[in-house]
Amino acid sequence: MRKPRIITAALAIAGLALAACGSPAGPSNADPSVTPSGAASPQASSNAFPVEITSALGTATIAEAPKRVATWGWGSTEAAISVGVYPVAVAEQSWTVGAGNLLPWVEAAYDEAGVEKPAVLTDADGGATFPYEELIAADPDLIVAPYSGLTQEQFDTLSDIAPVVAYPAAPWTTGWQDTITITAEALGRGAEGEKVLSGIDDSLAAMKAAHPEFEGKTIAGIWDGDGSVSVYTGADPRIGILTELGLKVAPSVSELDTSNGGFYYELSYEQLDKLDADILIAYHANEQDAKAFLTKPALQAIPAVKAGRVAQVSDPVTVSSVSPPTALTFDWKDGLPSLVDKLSVAAKK
Structure with a gap:
């Protein structure tokens, strides 16, 4: 995530006191079908693949439903979780929660689902460098980073590891709706993404009507x-x-x-x-x-x-x-x- 001034952001972007309650060890997060109830969620439709997503840095071709997803930047981890996919590796948010820690709402989601926690990818300098070796160790089959600061060089290098979904226009400017939509589509769960957005739209409409x-x-x-x-x-x-x-x-x-x-x-x-x-x-x-x-x-x-x-x-x-x-x-x-x-x-x- 971006440094304090840029982050604030998240640029940082996040905060809570959602104390994550510990839960018994559950299924591995290598299985994206696990939901908080422990039952299988609607699987990515086989008809959805292959998926091609073109970004400002290049096109990602996703041949089949990914099973080991890595996220980078901001918001894509939460977007993936919201449609039932728990990433195996996520970007560090050091400004928000310190090195090596998960955002509280992310940690709570994994705990509630009983899913193994993801690897936390080191990001000590706001994305200026990338921890390639850590990512390789996580063995992802898809890298999702629609709201990030990836450079062309990073995108090209990462694409040799797995398909990379980057931002559609410019670094750190992807709208929250697009972050959810792009992530859901990359996972073959576009319909689930639409449901998430519909719920958020209802929430925002209620706030607007009340003010x-x-x-x-x-x-x-x-x-x-x-x-x-x-x-x-x-x-x-x-x-x-x-x-x-x-x-x-x-x-x-x-x-x-x-x-x-x-x-x-x-x-x-x-x-x-x-x-x-x-x-x-x-x-x-x-x-x-x-x-x-x-x-x-x-x-x-x-x-x-x-x-x-x-x-x-x-x-x-x-x-x-x-x-x-x-x-x-x-x-x-x-x-x-x-x-x-x-x-x-x-x-x-």
């Missing part, structure tokens, strides 16, 4: 740095998801954008007065930073900060749960529902 105060309000999301802030563009899923609630990305976000299609850009403190939005969403690494943010003199230049219209998200796990939400975090109470409550307070000021 008419969001309609037409503009938003901007940032991570405060030293002398500048990282501003998340409309291409970033953590901001895009909020437009499903009736909110709009502030025009100033696009007007100031220097990212050339990226998911964020740096804005100097000298230009903060130009970042005009009805509501500012501020992401932080901890509660101390969140408190300091509100009184930091330089940040008072942002109109929404000066007016007190700020929704804050702090601590790596919570930040990650909404940056953006994944197939397993939409309903986590301390994640998106909590952020929605904070956005509502700000929208009414």
